[in-house]
Amino acid sequence: MADSRHHSRRAPAPNAYDATELSKEFEQLMRTKRFNRLQENTGPRSRTRSPTPSSHMSPPRVSYPPHPSRTPPPPPTAAFHHHPPSPLPSQPPMPSCSSNPALKGLPIMPSPPQDPASLKFRNLLQVLSVTPTKYENPGLLDEALALIPLDRLYSEAEEESQIMQAQAASVGGKPEWGYQDCVIKALLRWFKRSFFQWVNNPPCSRCFMPTIGQGRTPPMPDETARGATQVELYRCSEPTCGAYERFPRYSDVWQLLQTRRGRVGEWANCFSMFCRAVGGRVRWVWNSEDHVWTEVYSEHQRRWVHVDACEEAWDQPRLYTEGWNKKISYCIAFSIDGATDVTRRYVRSPARHGAPRTRVSEEVLLWVIHEIRRMRRETISPSDRKRLIKEDEREERELRAYTVAGLAAEINGLLPSGSTNRRPEDQKVPASIQDGAMEWLNARQRGSGHSGSDRSRDGR
Numbered sequence: 001m002a003d004s005r006h007h008s009r010r011a012p013a014p015n016a017y018d019a020t021e022l023s024k025e026f027e028q029l030m031r032t033k034r035f036n037r038l039q040e041n042t043g044p045r046s047r048t049r050s051p052t053p054s055s056h057m058s059p060p061r062v063s064y065p066p067h068p069s070r071t072p073p074p075p076p077t078a079a080f081h082h083h084p085p086s087p088l089p090s091q092p093p094m095p096s097c098s099s100n101p102a103l104k105g106l107p108i109m110p111s112p113p114q115d116p117a118s119l120k121f122r123n124l125l126q127v128l129s130v131t132p133t134k135y136e137n138p139g140l141l142d143e144a145l146a147l148i149p150l151d152r153l154y155s156e157a158e159e160e161s162q163i164m165q166a167q168a169a170s171v172g173g174k175p176e177w178g179y180q181d182c183v184i185k186a187l188l189r190w191f192k193r194s195f196f197q198w199v200n201n202p203p204c205s206r207c208f209m210p211t212i213g214q215g216r217t218p219p220m221p222d223e224t225a226r227g228a229t230q231v232e233l234y235r236c237s238e239p240t241c242g243a244y245e246r247f248p249r250y251s252d253v254w255q256l257l258q259t260r261r262g263r264v265g266e267w268a269n270c271f272s273m274f275c276r277a278v279g280g281r282v283r284w285v286w287n288s289e290d291h292v293w294t295e296v297y298s299e300h301q302r303r304w305v306h307v308d309a310c311e312e313a314w315d316q317p318r319l320y321t322e323g324w325n326k327k328i329s330y331c332i333a334f335s336i337d338g339a340t341d342v343t344r345r346y347v348r349s350p351a352r353h354g355a356p357r358t359r360v361s362e363e364v365l366l367w368v369i370h371e372i373r374r375m376r377r378e379t380i381s382p383s384d385r386k387r388l389i390k391e392d393e394r395e396e397r398e399l400r401a402y403t404v405a406g407l408a409a410e411i412n413g414l415l416p417s418g419s420t421n422r423r424p425e426d427q428k429v430p431a432s433i434q435d436g437a438m439e440w441l442n443a444r445q446r447g448s449g450h451s452g453s454d455r456s457r458d459g460r
């Protein structure tokens, strides 16, 4: 698995015996060896494409190679084993919203792409949809796990989870989040505060002074071999030094485990993979206005939860629109189980924060999403497929409810007070615009470097 994808990345070797090539060979050899060893150790491990809900109720990492030294503590019982029958008790039933023509969510008939623009957009989504499939590599996930201070994260998660349980018990309700959610929250804190580094201009590696951007430069063979699709060039601002600093933009998660730095693209890609490594079901969300983030499935709440590693934001889907005043046209979530248009989760008021959806007709978009789902679900069992369809339907109801609530709020003239929100997560819109947000707004830097896609452009 690791083998083939790295071979495919290999640049044509101009000189078969140069040092770079040799060290690369060695690195590859070690990787293959580790991968083989893993397979020997664990036998035909069933790394299910998408863990069933029951397997998710066990402690994280249950399907991964055993690391006795890093066995998670038993999860708090109540939060973990008792899923209330109705996870969203405050959600009103939505029997007739589709009959109201004023609302979105009218039945749309999927229609195949035919014109050049539609075909181009379909290609883009197809290319993007591959991103989360790259995480499904036992060697990669194991390497990621080895970098995580699991003991610490598990005990943080247990503590938080127990506090929530105690609070819930005192008012006779259920805890807001489950243990598994708390593991991801702990992972998020660690990733942002201790592991990954934000880079605007990389410092000079000779004298550590700030550098000045010089534009792009073609990748060198070894950078290409390690998956860099583009390289930014910087020059040291210290006149007596003047050294050049290269900043390759990697989309390869293996590489990001080494470099541990980048901008939004690298952050979202690497963090999504870490969520997978600790046993979460993960989505990599692409936004057409040049942003990417993560969604993790909460078994406790039975819904997908927004997670933005750059902002250390947990379940704040309105951050971009109501927090940053961003206008958004498309947010498409990709997972190993397919694709979903999740725009309505992030744009609660299309009138205020929706950007025109002109890339493709809604009929074609739906067709492409169905196509990606079909492709990803081809080899799974019928029962898994059924479960995913149920999930899709449940999510559709959730998204529709956001639209209805948004409309109701607008009708009542209550936006943007936030007082009409139905659910706790709706109230967590940060008031302040953080540095990262400003950076994003100003520079529009993302560059998650999807090779071949038309989104490889980048700022600075």
Ligand SMILES: [Zn+2]
Pocket (backbone or CB within 6 Å): 204, 205, 206, 207, 208, 209, 236, 237, 238, 241, 242, 243
């Ligand atoms: Zn310097």
